[in-house]
């Protein structure tokens with residue numbers, strides 16, 4: 001049923017998918033593909049990673065080609081990254097400073113990746129449907145991101161932003 005919360009099952013599937021693998025690029029790639037193909041009505045899902053505390057740099061993703069660098073404090077990603085908090089935008093056309101990488105995107109959910117109190121990046125979801133992301137999605141994506149964080153060796157990335 002459409003209203004059923006998909007996240008408890010996704011959490012188990014993700015744990016199985018990432019089990020025994022800790023390589024960062026591998027896990028980020030798997031995670032982006034997993035979310036993109038398991039959630040409905042998305043047109044983009046992927047990462048922007050903290051580049052030496054200077055800007056967010058495009059990482060592994062699924063969807064159309066995207067902007068490669070986002071300044072901290074700019075757009076939905078840079079705002080969520082700087083605040084180190086998840087951000088749901090129901091209508092990106094009403095969000096001042098939204099960075100339009102794909103004109104199909106109408107709503108957006110961005111979840112920060114925080115490791116040892118440091119921002120290592122953000123996970124960004126875009127949908128062609130206005131108000132696509134609910135509180136359940138926000139909490140669900142945060143729980144999936146936590147599994148990713150716990151299963152991944154962030155070595156160099158954590159050192160370089162330290």
Ligand code: SME
Nearest residue numbers: 066075076077098099101
């Ligand atoms: N819309 C984002 C930029 C990234 S793309 O959506 C992939 C933003 O405003 O930060």
